[in-house]
Amino acid sequence: MNATNGSNPNNGDSGYWGFTILFWAINTAIYFSFAVHYAGWTAPIVVGYLLYPIYSIGLTHLLHLELRRRRGRVLPVWKRIAEMVLAVLAIGLVQTFLIGAVDWLFGGRDSLFYQQTALIASAFGATSAVGMWVFVYAFRDHRLQRIQLKLALREAELRALEAQINPHFLFNCLNSIRALVAENPARAQDMITRLANIFRYNLHREPTHTVPLAAEVEVVNDYLALESVRFEDRLRVHLAISAEAGKTPVPSMLLQTLVENALKHGIAPLPSGGDLLIRAERDRDATRIEVENTGQLGANSDNGAEVERGQAGVGLNNTRERLRILYGGRASLQLRNREDGRVVATVLIPANARA
Amino acid sequence: MKAVIIDDERLARVELRRLLAEHPEVQVAGEARGGEEALDVIAGLSPDLIFLDIQMPGMTGFQLLERLEDVPQVIFTTGYDEYAIKAFEVNALDYLMKPIAPARLAAALARARPRQSKSRLEQVFVRDGEKCWIVRLADVFLMESEGNYTRLCFGSDRPLIRRSLNALEEQLDPAISFRANRKQIVNLKWVQAMAAGAGGALAVTLRGGREVEISRRAAARLREVMSL
Numbered sequence: 259m260n261a262t263n264g265s266n267p268n269n270g271d272s273g274y275w276g277f278t279i280l281f282w283a284i285n286t287a288i289y290f291s292f293a294v295h296y297a298g299w300t301a302p303i304v305v306g307y308l309l310y311p312i313y314s315i316g317l318t319h320l321l322h323l324e325l326r327r328r329r330g331r332v333l334p335v336w337k338r339i340a341e342m343v344l345a346v347l348a349i350g351l352v353q354t355f356l357i358g359a360v361d362w363l364f365g366g367r368d369s370l371f372y373q374q375t376a377l378i379a380s381a382f383g384a385t386s387a388v389g390m391w392v393f394v395y396a397f398r399d400h401r402l403q404r405i406q407l408k409l410a411l412r413e414a415e416l417r418a419l420e421a422q423i424n425p426h427f428l429f430n431c432l433n434s435i436r437a438l439v440a441e442n443p444a445r446a447q448d449m450i451t452r453l454a455n456i457f458r459y460n461l462h463r464e465p466t467h468t469v470p471l472a473a474e475v476e477v478v479n480d481y482l483a484l485e486s487v488r489f490e491d492r493l494r495v496h497l498a499i500s501a502e503a504g505k506t507p508v509p510s511m512l513l514q515t516l517v518e519n520a521l522k523h524g525i526a527p528l529p530s531g532g533d534l535l536i537r538a539e540r541d542r543d544a545t546r547i548e549v550e551n552t553g554q555l556g557a558n559s560d561n562g563a564e565v566e567r568g569q570a571g572v573g574l575n576n577t578r579e580r581l582r583i584l585y586g587g588r589a590s591l592q593l594r595n596r597e598d599g600r601v602v603a604t605v606l607i608p609a610n611a612r613a
Numbered sequence: 614m615k616a617v618i619i620d621d622e623r624l625a626r627v628e629l630r631r632l633l634a635e636h637p638e639v640q641v642a643g644e645a646r647g648g649e650e651a652l653d654v655i656a657g658l659s660p661d662l663i664f665l666d667i668q669m670p671g672m673t674g675f676q677l678l679e680r681l682e683d684v685p686q687v688i689f690t691t692g693y694d695e696y697a698i699k700a701f702e703v704n705a706l707d708y709l710m711k712p713i714a715p716a717r718l719a720a721a722l723a724r725a726r727p728r729q730s731k732s733r734l735e736q737v738f739v740r741d742g743e744k745c746w747i748v749r750l751a752d753v754f755l756m757e758s759e760g761n762y763t764r765l766c767f768g769s770d771r772p773l774i775r776r777s778l779n780a781l782e783e784q785l786d787p788a789i790s791f792r793a794n795r796k797q798i799v800n801l802k803w804v805q806a807m808a809a810g811a812g813g814a815l816a817v818t819l820r821g822g823r824e825v826e827i828s829r830r831a832a833a834r835l836r837e838v839m840s841l
Contacts (some may be wrong), residue, residue: 319803425692426691428691428693429711429712430622430625430692430711432711433692433712434622434624434628434712436628436712437624437625437628438624441627487624488622488624492670526670527671528671529670529671
């Protein structure tokens with residue numbers, strides 16, 4: 259599932275209909291006044307220009323729907339332009355046919371089909387109108403996409419911050435540390451340092467940028483050390499990050515989000531705890547990052563787990579969205595239940611990604 | 614007062630124990646790492662007071678309360694749980710946020726009372742859809758039988774509890790709870806007025822205006838109890 263496929267077919271472009279209707283209304287008004295000026299108020303002209311905006315809106319709307327459906331594909335610019343030109347010509351052709359047909363129905367022998375020049379003029383007029391519509395449409399769409407990307411990033415930033423300064427984590431952590439102060443002062447000091455590391459990392463990080471995976475691993479290590487204080491022997495961590503993989507640029511908070519999900523939804527609900535495995539390997543084409551944990555997706559169904567799963571879903575969708583923004587569909591994130599009672603999250607980052 | 618600490622984190626239990634050392638009136642009689650363990654510990658010790666974490670693996674604090682027949686006084690201890698706390702309407706003794714401030718703990722403990730009686734039911738936990746209550750039976754003015762369930766009437770709430778009226782009756786204090794008829798038990802402390810009905814029956818009006826028919830057989834008993 260693509261996170262951008264909202265339920266609204268216009269994808270949040272509330273001005274789409276206004277723009278389309280206004281565009282065709284103005285276009286019709288201009289063409290109509292020319293037609294009346296040269297040919298007078300005749301039935302074929304009046305009927306023709308009553309119908310013209312209706313099928314024009316219909317045709318361009320079909321194009322709009324098709325473009326929405328294909329959104330998110332990665333194509334070279336020249337191919338995109340060629341596609342658009344073809345679409346404009348095709349719609350222009352259909353329009354010309356419809357103009358002619360209406361005219362023929364109402365004008366009989368005098369109709370456009372019998373006057374080559376007039377037909378060509380109509381074809382030219384209709385096609386250039388569609389061309390203009392597509393031009394404005396593409397401009398609007400480009401602007402809209404940029405706004406949406408920005409919003410997605412901002413949301414990712416917020417979510418990451420929330421996750422990090424996750425109050426449940428923070429307060430339980432502080433509580434544990436307070437107990438450690440008496441029980442094991444050296445360990446308490448270590449935990450305070452790690453908590454400081456996590457907060458520093460979060461305050462200094464640029465959510466729109468990437469960081470080397472190794473930096474993520476480092477802060478995840480701090481995070482896991484803190485969680486180990488709470489989970490004690492309920493949490494067993496295994497790390498296997500190859501040196502090569504550690505250099506891969508990844509969106510900040512990528513690993514953190516996955517690990518946090520694994521703990522919160524996988525291991526925390528299990529009375530006897532579980533294993534957490536983090537692996538990363540790099541080959542010629544891609545870096546593969548895996549976070550594996552004991553548990554099954556959707557296993558716990560009470561205690562507002564619905565709500566929490568919803569939150570996890572949002573976190574993952576947001577991570578997917580950021581991957582899409584940064585790597586344009588070449589990176590992926592998958593979460594699946596494995597048959598041996600484990601959940602594995604797999605992220606693939608293309609090898610030639612720009613950092 | 615006998616207390617039990619229920620929390621899945623060892624360090625959280627250690628910390629609470631340390632804080633409670635300042636309060637000699639509270640004796641920590643036991644600990645539990647989760648719901649299942651807590652059920653045994655509570656059954657064995659019947660504490661006056663439990664400190665209960667909400668988010669625990671296996672069984673949440675709420676689920677534990679649901680499985681307790683007789684609910685002791687509860688002080689919730691939680692890291693950060695707006696969601697969970699919102700679900701609660703009535704009558705937890707207190708909610709303490711971890712790390713727990715000593716002054717807040719003292720304030721919560723000031724509200725705790727030793728149990729009146731070991732054998733009588735004092736509080737029950739009720740869940741009705743999204744809402745939950747710890748209901749003090751002293752606040753319930755009327756219990757109505759609905760098959761295997763009983764409707765508890767208190768304040769403006771009328772949730773159902775999954776116990777039969779007969780089963781509840783056995784655990785209630787007969788000096789306060791009065792079986793008015795086959796279907797209803799009234800709380801005598803809530804009776805405001807009484808009127809004679811047809812054929813030796815009685816009708817009582819409870820504070821709040823609710824009227825209850827007292828069957829002929831029960832009426833004789835009621836006259837006795839109320840020494841009329």
